[in-house]
Amino acid sequence: MGVVIPLEENKNKQASVKPLVDLTKSGMQRVNQLILSKAGSDVEMIPEVANHLISSGGKRLRPMLTLAAAELCGYVGENHIRLAAAVEFMHTATLLHDDVVDESAMRRGKSTARMIWGNQASVLVGDFLLGQAFKMMVEAGSMDALDVLATAATVIAEGEVMQLSAAKNMETTEDDYLAVIRAKTAALFAAAAEVGPIVAGESKAVRNALKSYGMNLGLAFQLVDDVLDYGGTTAELGKNTGDDFREGKITLPVILAYRRGSAEERAFWKRAIEEGQSSDENLAIALGLIKKYGSLADTITRARHYGTIARDALAPLPDTPLKDALLEVIDFCIERVS
Amino acid sequence: MGVVIPLEENKNKQASVKPLVDLTKSGMQRVNQLILSKAGSDVEMIPEVANHLISSGGKRLRPMLTLAAAELCGYVGENHIRLAAAVEFMHTATLLHDDVVDESAMRRGKSTARMIWGNQASVLVGDFLLGQAFKMMVEAGSMDALDVLATAATVIAEGEVMQLSAAKNMETTEDDYLAVIRAKTAALFAAAAEVGPIVAGESKAVRNALKSYGMNLGLAFQLVDDVLDYGGTTAELGKNTGDDFREGKITLPVILAYRRGSAEERAFWKRAIEEGQSSDENLAIALGLIKKYGSLADTITRARHYGTIARDALAPLPDTPLKDALLEVIDFCIERVS
Numbered sequence: 001m002g003v004v005i006p007l008e009e010n011k012n013k014q015a016s017v018k019p020l021v022d023l024t025k026s027g028m029q030r031v032n033q034l035i036l037s038k039a040g041s042d043v044e045m046i047p048e049v050a051n052h053l054i055s056s057g058g059k060r061l062r063p064m065l066t067l068a069a070a071e072l073c074g075y076v077g078e079n080h081i082r083l084a085a086a087v088e089f090m091h092t093a094t095l096l097h098d099d100v101v102d103e104s105a106m107r108r109g110k111s112t113a114r115m116i117w118g119n120q121a122s123v124l125v126g127d128f129l130l131g132q133a134f135k136m137m138v139e140a141g142s143m144d145a146l147d148v149l150a151t152a153a154t155v156i157a158e159g160e161v162m163q164l165s166a167a168k169n170m171e172t173t174e175d176d177y178l179a180v181i182r183a184k185t186a187a188l189f190a191a192a193a194e195v196g197p198i199v200a201g202e203s204k205a206v207r208n209a210l211k212s213y214g215m216n217l218g219l220a221f222q223l224v225d226d227v228l229d230y231g232g233t234t235a236e237l238g239k240n241t242g243d244d245f246r247e248g249k250i251t252l253p254v255i256l257a258y259r260r261g262s263a264e265e266r267a268f269w270k271r272a273i274e275e276g277q278s279s280d281e282n283l284a285i286a287l288g289l290i291k292k293y294g295s296l297a298d299t300i301t302r303a304r305h306y307g308t309i310a311r312d313a314l315a316p317l318p319d320t321p322l323k324d325a326l327l328e329v330i331d332f333c334i335e336r337v338s
Numbered sequence: 339m340g341v342v343i344p345l346e347e348n349k350n351k352q353a354s355v356k357p358l359v360d361l362t363k364s365g366m367q368r369v370n371q372l373i374l375s376k377a378g379s380d381v382e383m384i385p386e387v388a389n390h391l392i393s394s395g396g397k398r399l400r401p402m403l404t405l406a407a408a409e410l411c412g413y414v415g416e417n418h419i420r421l422a423a424a425v426e427f428m429h430t431a432t433l434l435h436d437d438v439v440d441e442s443a444m445r446r447g448k449s450t451a452r453m454i455w456g457n458q459a460s461v462l463v464g465d466f467l468l469g470q471a472f473k474m475m476v477e478a479g480s481m482d483a484l485d486v487l488a489t490a491a492t493v494i495a496e497g498e499v500m501q502l503s504a505a506k507n508m509e510t511t512e513d514d515y516l517a518v519i520r521a522k523t524a525a526l527f528a529a530a531a532e533v534g535p536i537v538a539g540e541s542k543a544v545r546n547a548l549k550s551y552g553m554n555l556g557l558a559f560q561l562v563d564d565v566l567d568y569g570g571t572t573a574e575l576g577k578n579t580g581d582d583f584r585e586g587k588i589t590l591p592v593i594l595a596y597r598r599g600s601a602e603e604r605a606f607w608k609r610a611i612e613e614g615q616s617s618d619e620n621l622a623i624a625l626g627l628i629k630k631y632g633s634l635a636d637t638i639t640r641a642r643h644y645g646t647i648a649r650d651a652l653a654p655l656p657d658t659p660l661k662d663a664l665l666e667v668i669d670f671c672i673e674r675v676s
Contacts, residue, residue, distance in 0.1 A: 041496055041499075042496075043496050043499050043500050043503065044503070045499050045502070045503050046496065046499055097461050097462070097465060100457070100458075100461055101457075101458040101461055101462060119438070119439075119457070120438075120439040120502055121499065121502060123435050123438055123439055123461055124435070124439060124495050124498045124499045124502065125495070125499065127435060127468075127491070127494075127495035127498070128492055128495035128496060128499065130465075130468060130491070130495075131488055131489075131490075131491035131492030131493075131494075131495055132492055134472055134484070134488035134491065135485070135488045135489060135492060137488075138481060138484050138485045138488055141481065143476060143479065143481065146472070146476050146484065147473070147476045150469055150472035150473045150475075150476055151469075151473060152469075153465070153468070153469035153472065154466055154469030154470055154473060155469075156465075156469075157462050157463070157465035157466035157468075157469055158379055158380075158381050158384065158466060160462045160465070161379075161381050161383050161384055161459065161462045161463065161466065162381050164383070164458055164459060164462065165381065165382070165383050
């Protein structure tokens with residue numbers, strides 16, 4: 001089960017991303033300008049499709065990690081801006097391709113690009129943004145940063161294919177699932193944080209500290225996301241919940257409920273996930289089973305475990321407001337579920 | 339109409355790609371090994387999908403250009419091998435995504451990956467190969483080569499979106515069409531050739547010579563491809579022809595026939611291309627119109643025009659067997675139509 005350390009004991013204040021937002025504000029303004037300019041093209045459809053997603057109110061957590069990690073290491077210059085924008089483009093390209101792969105209709109409360117401009121434009125504009133991301137990395141001029149981000153691009157794609165191969169297979173283990181989210185989500189968090197110290201010319205030890213912070217933050221983030229898809233700890237479905245169930249996606253709440261369930265309950269999960277019997281009635285049954293076996297609470301416990309690793313990864317670094325802000329983001333990512 | 343210089347006058351020998359194949363043979367063996375090893379992954383589906391296309395008997399013209407261009411400039415080392423493999427992966431990734439975008443069922447006489455493993459796997463394995471391509475560029479260690487290839491990746495995607503925007507629009511001009519093929523096809527030929535002198539540390543003048551050679555060879559190559567899709571100069575359809583017509587793709591043979599046609603004939607083209615009335619009967623009518631207006635012969639004339647530019651681009655370089663082989667490839671690309 002892993003050792004569980006409650007991060008929020010003796011703390012009344014709600015953790016927030018605001019300190020990180022405030023401390024990276026001036027850098028993020030430059031990142032946002034760069035993002036808008038590099039999403040431009042004489043081919044009209046490209047900025048249309050790109051800006052639909054870019055302006056849809058994502059938190060831009062990943063580029064903020066890059067800026068914070070670089071500035072934490074005392075970096076002054078422009079290259080972390082370029083790398084942060086590149087990281088966000090990699091993320092945006094992934095989302096465009098993901099929505100095609102998952103046949104998703106909605107993202108962040110808006111129609112997906114593929115519903116408006118079609119799968120074709122989503123695939124190609126994703127490719128365009130990936131190309132632009134690599135051009136910005138070249139402009140940043142660090143071969144090490146390029147290596148880290150190119151590797152992340154490969155690993156993300158591997159994670160997505162792994163997820164595809166595991167899709168609708170109820171025998172997926174927690175370890176299989178962890179390998180998927182480590183690759184498809186956490187690898188980009190890790191790379192985003194690692195390129196900060198790289199551009200600042202920091203030691204391998206500091207690089208590894210921030211990489212480990214990013215990796216484990218990413219795991220916690222994705223685990224909590226998967227809990228939120230089942231309505232959070234209240235396990236009550238809102239309008240943006242239940243998507244994973246309807247898409248037959250196997251996440252940890254489902255894996256735990258399945259493995260802890262009776263033979264009869266396991267047969268239900270197989271019908272629901274493997275055979276696609278994902279009616280609202282079945283979603284209600286699924287939610288009942290998830291509650292019965294405490295799968296959401298235990299998934300959050302797992303998230304806290306990774307959150308603690310992320311916190312410890314930063315321990316050797318000097319205490320500064322930026323470090324505090326990065327630590328608070330761990331709690332924020334976990335607390336947003338409650 | 340452009341100046342037309344018949345390249346093949348006073349020449350009986352059929353131009354061939356064989357001298358280039360022979361001169362790059364030992365390098366291409368290393369490229370092919372690297373391709374196989376970098377298409378590997380613990381995620382089983384990735385090498386399956388990748389090797390389906392990789393082993394499907396493409397000519398590997400683009401990586402041969404990289405090797406030839408580097409060796410022409412006296413390069414000895416391993417980095418041109420890495421860049422050549424990266425170029426081929428970029429090409430393979432593009433084909434995987436293209437087949438999804440075009441909803442193609444067949445490529446090189448085999449079922450496309452999307453017909454066997456689905457659109458999802460094709461999109462994601464394409465992304466994986468693109469990531470691997472950038473990793474190999476990083477290993478090659480040249481920021482200039484990375485810049486050229488990252489730019490090409492962006493331009494290719496722009497060209498594909500341009501083509502999508504122009505799709506099924508019979509008012510597409512020859513200039514529009516040229517802009518599309520310059521971006522989606524010729525840009526990668528140009529980049530493949532340009533990274534050779536870059537890795538060899540050559541002057542800007544030599545870089546530009548090989549880039550121009552690649553660009554214009556790419557244009558000629560695509561023009562001839564578009565002629566071949568209508569059965570070549572005989573304008574008789576074989577089993578692999580007529581695909582562009584059925585997909586409503588607007589290529590130069592169609593543009594010329596449309597613009598030179600009567601009002602009635604233009605109405606036919608609009609029904610066939612814009613409204614998708616692409617029955618075999620209509621394909622036969624289309625072919626009749628293409629013959630009537632000499633569209634195939636004139637498209638080949640255009641290809642010769644670009645072939646001549648490619649030839650002149652290499653003129654300042656010293657005469658060597660490799661240069662001769664590169665020049666013969668121009669003729670080969672054009673002659674394969676007759």
